[in-house]
Amino acid sequence: MNVSIVVPLFNEEESLPELCGWIDRVLSENRLTYEVILVDDGSNDGSWEQIKSLKKTYPQVRGIRFRRNYGKSAALHKGFSAATGEVVITMDADLQDSPEEIPEMCRMIIEEGYDVVSGWKKKRYDPFFRKRVPTKLFNWAARKVSGIRLHDFNCGLKAYRLIVAKSVEVYGDMHRYIPVLAKGNGFTKIGEKVVQHQERKYGVTKFGMNRFINGFLDLLTISFLTRFGKKPMHLFGALGSLMFLVGLGMAIYLGIDKLIALIQHIPQRLIADSAFFYIGLASMIMGTLLFIGGFLGELVSRNAAERNKYEVEKEI
Secondary structure (H helix, E strand, O other): OOEEEEEEEOOOOOOHHHHHHHHHHHHHHOOOOEEEEEEEOOOOOOHHHHHHHHHHHOOOEEEEEOOOOOOHHHHHHHHHHHOOOOEEEEOOOOOOEOHHHHHHHHHHHHOOOOOEEEEEOOOOOOOHHHHHHHHHHHHHHHHHHHOOOOOOOOOOOEEEEHHHHHHOOOOOOHHHHHHHHHHHOOOOOEEEEEOOEOOOOOOOOOOOOHHHHHHHHHHHHHHHHHHHOOOOHHHHHHHHHHHHHHHHHHHHHHHHHHHHHHHOOOOOOOHHHOHHHHHHHHHHHHHHHHHHHHHHHHHHHHOOOOOOOOOOOOOO
């Protein structure tokens, strides 16, 4: 199998026949063997009946149906588990991603050796203030935090080597950050391709403005997990120790100052009357709590099943 195309969908019955016909035409012309894995994320329209009908027309179609709506990440994770092709392509079902891009993205994976190829919708047809401006800000932040120089993290059209798709665990709303997850697993050759962006032909968008807020929070989460997931003490212990030392330094300063004043018989206020006393005390307490948090994190991490789970690329 050359290509597995994973298509998560929710209430897209109108676009599915055109999408499957378009995929079949493009991949047949390029002589690529393929499968289309349609993951119905709990649709409440006729999407599943449409998938069953398409299965009769196109034997390459496979259908997976969730009992309820779990989200795009869950659909992709299930699709990755079922994929068998040398290259795994992800795309949306709303016809805004063009199957014409698939052959070139496959070539970049197979011939140029990329682990991940991400689409870049350089020219978009989305509403300017509602989607394009927030998307630019979101992508800028993602580049800064992750260190991956992609222009469009949220583009649904991406290509992966099969081993990459099998190694990443996509959950929550982490589908935007699969390249970041792949990099965290050691797949560092990540490329980008300018792709066509089509105007939506059927239905309405399933995403609102809250996805950008959730996206930033997920970015912080994945950045933390990638760097400190197996060594939480390196973060919490360092911060805790620093804050404790700052508080201790203030306490020592107040103590020495009080001692000198007593020796020289200089009238002074009570130590508790100084703002430094409360700042130092709060710093020491917070530092201790952070250190304990890091220690507990290490205990949890040490007993986790994935503690010594590492990806081996080659062995002789």
